[in-house]
Amino acid sequence: MTTTIDPPERRETAADKLRQGRHAISERWHHAPRWVRWVLLVAVIAFFYALPNKEFYQYLGPIPTPGANFTQVMFTVSIYVLLAVGLNIVVGFAGLLDLGYFGFFAVGAYTVAVLTSPSSDLKTLWPWLAVVAIAIGLTMVSGVMLGTPTLRLRGDYLALVTLGFAEMIRIAAVSSEFLKGQRGFNQIPHPPGQYADGRPWFGVLDARPYYWLVLTLIILVVIGVRNLTHSRVGRAWISIREDEDAAQLMGVPTFKFKLWAFASGAAIAGLAGALFAGKQNFVNSQNFELLNSIIILAAVIFGGSGNIVGAIVGGGLVAYMIERFRGIELFGIELYEYRFLFFGLVLVVMMIFRPQGLIPNRRRAAEFKDRRKEVIVGE
Amino acid sequence: MLLEIEDVSLLYGRIQALHGISLTVDEGEIVALIGANGAGKSTTMRAISGIRPVASGTIKFAGEDITKLRADLRVRRGLCQAPEGRGIFPGMTVLENLDMGAYTRRDKAGIAQDLARVLDLFPRLAERRKQAGGTLSGGEQQMLAVGRALMSRPKLLLLDEPSMGLAPMLIQQIFTIITEINQQGTTILLVEQNAQQALARAHRAYVLETGRIVKSGTGADLLHDPSVKEAYLGVA
Numbered sequence: 001m002t003t004t005i006d007p008p009e010r011r012e013t014a015a016d017k018l019r020q021g022r023h024a025i026s027e028r029w030h031h032a033p034r035w036v037r038w039v040l041l042v043a044v045i046a047f048f049y050a051l052p053n054k055e056f057y058q059y060l061g062p063i064p065t066p067g068a069n070f071t072q073v074m075f076t077v078s079i080y081v082l083l084a085v086g087l088n089i090v091v092g093f094a095g096l097l098d099l100g101y102f103g104f105f106a107v108g109a110y111t112v113a114v115l116t117s118p119s120s121d122l123k124t125l126w127p128w129l130a131v132v133a134i135a136i137g138l139t140m141v142s143g144v145m146l147g148t149p150t151l152r153l154r155g156d157y158l159a160l161v162t163l164g165f166a167e168m169i170r171i172a173a174v175s176s177e178f179l180k181g182q183r184g185f186n187q188i189p190h191p192p193g194q195y196a197d198g199r200p201w202f203g204v205l206d207a208r209p210y211y212w213l214v215l216t217l218i219i220l221v222v223i224g225v226r227n228l229t230h231s232r233v234g235r236a237w238i239s240i241r242e243d244e245d246a247a248q249l250m251g252v253p254t255f256k257f258k259l260w261a262f263a264s265g266a267a268i269a270g271l272a273g274a275l276f277a278g279k280q281n282f283v284n285s286q287n288f289e290l291l292n293s294i295i296i297l298a299a300v301i302f303g304g305s306g307n308i309v310g311a312i313v314g315g316g317l318v319a320y321m322i323e324r325f326r327g328i329e330l331f332g333i334e335l336y337e338y339r340f341l342f343f344g345l346v347l348v349v350m351m352i353f354r355p356q357g358l359i360p361n362r363r364r365a366a367e368f369k370d371r372r373k374e375v376i377v378g379e
Numbered sequence: 380m381l382l383e384i385e386d387v388s389l390l391y392g393r394i395q396a397l398h399g400i401s402l403t404v405d406e407g408e409i410v411a412l413i414g415a416n417g418a419g420k421s422t423t424m425r426a427i428s429g430i431r432p433v434a435s436g437t438i439k440f441a442g443e444d445i446t447k448l449r450a451d452l453r454v455r456r457g458l459c460q461a462p463e464g465r466g467i468f469p470g471m472t473v474l475e476n477l478d479m480g481a482y483t484r485r486d487k488a489g490i491a492q493d494l495a496r497v498l499d500l501f502p503r504l505a506e507r508r509k510q511a512g513g514t515l516s517g518g519e520q521q522m523l524a525v526g527r528a529l530m531s532r533p534k535l536l537l538l539d540e541p542s543m544g545l546a547p548m549l550i551q552q553i554f555t556i557i558t559e560i561n562q563q564g565t566t567i568l569l570v571e572q573n574a575q576q577a578l579a580r581a582h583r584a585y586v587l588e589t590g591r592i593v594k595s596g597t598g599a600d601l602l603h604d605p606s607v608k609e610a611y612l613g614v615a
């Protein structure tokens with residue numbers, strides 16, 4: 001006997017409206033003529049180049065942070081965006097769970113510190129620019145060393161090993177004599193370049209040149225990553241993420257491509273670490289808490305892992321929101337103290353209502369549906 | 380011999396799934412592998428395609444010892460498996476899935492030709508070419524898995540239960556397609572629950588029981604073998 005049951009009338013919820021709105025925007029975007037998209041893109045980029053200028057941001061209402069120098073905040077935000085773009089290659093494209101991504105950032109920063117700072121035992125005092133390539137190379141090598149034994153194995157080993165790696169680096173930073181612990185390394189040099197009047201471009205006081213440098217690097221990295229994802233490499237990564245066995249059965253050398261994703265992600269973190277060390281002028285063991293790894297991972301997932309724009313928005317929003325809480329008091333409580341509580345809440349809510357992230361990847365959405373089906377079947 | 384497996388054993392941790400099995404597949408044949416659930420049919424396929432390492436024994440493909448060869452390199456040698464069940468890429472469209480099948484190839488013209496052939500074999504896939512693999516019906520996914528494997532233009536095609544979960548009509552259809560593929564020159568090793576059909580189509584067949592080959596012969600022989608009839612064909 002079969003009876004048909006009419007589905008109950010569903011009231012349109014706010015979430016539905018939001019979804020439709022977002023859908024409409026993305027439809028518009030994809031159907032807009034090429035030149036419109038270019039103009040918009042250029043406008044957005046120009047906006048972000050202009051953003052750290054006081055003459056500009058003072059007209060932006062509530063956007064500038066009340067409790068901290070907005071230009072400095074924007075530098076931090078840009079570093080997080082760069083890290084999110086890098087981690088997105090590892091987590092989003094290749095589907096590898098890296099819980100210790102900040103460890104590579106630390107390797108980059110410490111490489112610069114050890115080779116350039118007068119407090120270092122090495123006393124090499126090399127210029128910043130000469131050391132950046134070494135920092136990137138070393139992080140890549142540490143990525144390969146970490147990845148080679150673990151990426152052959154299936155399952156959660158990588159998550160554990162990366163977690164251990166980041167913790168190891170942190171402990172080494174805290175307790176090793178060579179890495180100077182809390183005292184740290186000072187007088188790390190800045191990148192080269194000076195204005196006509198002889199003042200250097202890069203310094204501690206004005207964060208704008210650093211921000212512009214990072215912004216430019218982000219754009220270059222994004223162009224590179226985009227080209228990669230539209231190539232055979234990108235297809236291989238996606239296939240590994242979606243079904244590793246099937247990828248192998250189609251002739252994809254899965255280990256090689258996982259290692260590539262992991263190592264290129266590491267290299268980007270190394271670059272970010274080198275920029276950070278230069279900007280801060282100082283590196284010590286307090287900069288590399290485990291929490292940072294978690295925040296970046298959360299940012300990538302929050303933005304919509306597997307999507308470059310999602311990673312940018314996720315990394316930017318998360319870093320910005322955390323700073324935005326600074327200096328805001330509610331009922332005599334400084335909200336900044338509770339920033340991670342809010343952060344956690346937002347994440348939980350996101351995972352319930354929008355597990356694929358703010359700006360999901362089309363494929364990812366389908367993969368999520370697919371896994372949900374599996375869960376139901378397995379029950 | 381295109382494929383020669385000799386005395387292969389395979390372990391999952393401490394569980395031994397294959398106990399020294401030997402089988403051969405000659406060029407141009409359809410060879411069927413039948414057996415009950417858990418007999419080790421899929422495991423045999425995994426050993427051949429290389430996604431599981433074997434504990435002992437040798438696997439030879441076209442005269443070359445591939446026992447220790449990486450899975451992706453075996454695909455380049457001309458050995459391709461359509462995995463059991465939902466082994467397709469759920470987030471990729473039908474066309475992208477098929478494209479992944481040709482991952483090891485660079486001959487654009489040949490790929491286009493094979494794509495046309497696959498879409499011709501499976502008109503359903505042609506209709507749904509832009510749909511995400513994960514949203515296809517079970518039967519359509521099955522067709523996609525077979526079509527995708529064909530895209531590598533394999534010398535030996537390994538099919539693990541291509542008829543699983545299909546309606547009777549479609550089962551007929553998929554077996555017809557298998558015969559067709561074979562007549563177009565592809566050698567096939569076929570794992571099936573549907574023993575009746577598999578034995579009727581196969582040149583030769585092996586019966587697997589708890590990790591051991593217990594019987595082998597021509598498809599027709601096994602089809603009329605009393606013990607096979609009783610155990611796998613559902614007739615007393």
Ligand SMILES: Nc1ncnc2c1ncn2[C@@H]1O[C@H](COP(=O)(O)OP(=O)(O)OP(=O)(O)O)[C@@H](O)[C@H]1O
Pocket residue numbers: 391394396414415416417418419420421422423463572
């Ligand atoms: N990943 C695994 N880990 C441990 N044991 C496994 C694993 N995969 C399979 N097995 C075991 O190995 C044996 C053979 O499994 P296999 O999948 O090869 O069976 P099969 O003949 O393909 O069965 P079916 O007809 O149900 O597909 C079974 O007892 C199974 O439980």
Ligand SMILES: [Mg+2]
Pocket residue numbers: 420421422463539
């Ligand atoms: Mg099986």
